[in-house]
Amino acid sequence: MALRFYNTLSQRVEEFLPARDNTVRMYTCGPTVYDYAHIGNFRTFTFLDILRKWLRASGFRLDHVMNITDVDDKIIRNAVAQHKTLGDYTETYTKAFLEDCATLRLERAERLVRATAHIDDMVGAIERLGARDHTYTSDGSVYFRISTFPEYGKLSHNDFSGNLAGARVDVDEYEKADARDFALWKAPKEGEPFWPSAIGPGRPGWHIECSVMAIKYLGETLDIHAGGVDLIFPHHENEIAQSESLTGKPFARFWLHAEFLMVEGQKMSKSLGNYYTLRDLLDRGYQPEAIRYLLASAPYRKSLNFTFDGLKSSAIAIDRLRNFKLRLETDQYPEGVDEPLMARTAQASQAFSDSLDDDLNTAEALAAVFEYVRDANSAMDSGEFRAGNAAAALQFLGRFDSIFDVLRPTVASGEISDTEIDRRIAERTAAKKARNFALADQVRDQLLGQGIILEDTKSGVRWKRKSS
């Protein structure tokens, strides 16, 4: 089945292929580094990670650019308040963001680009827009005049044609000709940092960085542009207006947007006390893999209800998969293959792919995996399972984990070593042989106290590190 995505622009599911040379040129809106990122942010970034991995699994090469917005009103406000330079202030949160991404096993984009490293490019683009009469200057700030872009609203499917004439009362401190016009370049206010430039001193507006950096690195038409649904308007709409006014070409072929995350059935907000950063959850003892699993388990276009129950369920679900893998690796199977079981594995693998091909239906893909796990466990219990089946099952599990990436435990430093564990297990096995079950149980309990779970099986003892 062919890969297809829901395209916000067309409001339909469309088959996806990159425009040229099998490389997907993708731009995604990264964080504004004024604070630690919260789990709502990571819902979107986890979706992007699954997207990346599935695109590669589908045989495409990736050229993915993600921006770091390191200049904006909040950053300036906080940096000024803390008597820090912009760079010093944003470095802290940029670093924190990259650490958080690593914790959640989110792949790094091929290129991470910072807005402040592209000021000249932005100024140049604003000048070119000015040369084509798309801009005007007011009080030293430069604005994009949206009445010069008739298609404005095509992404968010808003009809602005009736609103353009009568400008509303402006709540902004800046003077705009029309309420919908947006700033390309903002004149500095008292005490604010600014860049000198051919269009006067100031700093870039929010939207221009994405247009400029995307076009610079990926060309005039992207294959995919993605982000959270809240960016559809005005951010992405404005990007389209700028970019297409600049190039005369469609800015992006596919627009993908992740729905919002709820917390315990309510919207996440600081005032409700249900606002969590990744660090908050780790401090409470939740595993990164469980967080990743929960964020990835619902399809990206549905809002996801993030609950602490769900986090616990996710950890247990991961354990089920890890147990399965451990069993495949440690049990002894007779040589050969059972053909019906091979067919079952192939069928499950196909179902997994079909689900992800279908606009990244992760919930359905997981169902395919779990149904298979049950069937394979049954086959192992009944003795039908052969060595060849185990190899095929491990391969399928590997495919699953190359996308979901939750099977590898996050091991804390300072834990008991593998060799020490093996030594203790040998002790216990000897005790069991002597029918000294009291000693055997004592060893098992001691190991459990150190986070090691032992399991007696027909093929011998196997162990695993406790995950929750």
Add this chain to the structure above:
RNA sequence: GGCGCGGUAGCCAAGUGGUAAGGCAAAGGUCUGCAAAACCUUUAUUCGUCGGUUCGAUCCCGACCCGCGCCUCCA
């Protein structure tokens, strides 16, 4: 008000015009020195409400109720 998304078992959550995936939780059972793991059985005659189309609707249409997002910088 405009645009968009959603309301499916105790919780999370897929899905299809033909009779409800999966995970977690709960109960019982098999296996086991005891555990653990695994497996089996049970748990929505029903998919927000009310109408309509249809031989048949959770899935299509209409109305209504509820929740969420965007509508000037929030993923």
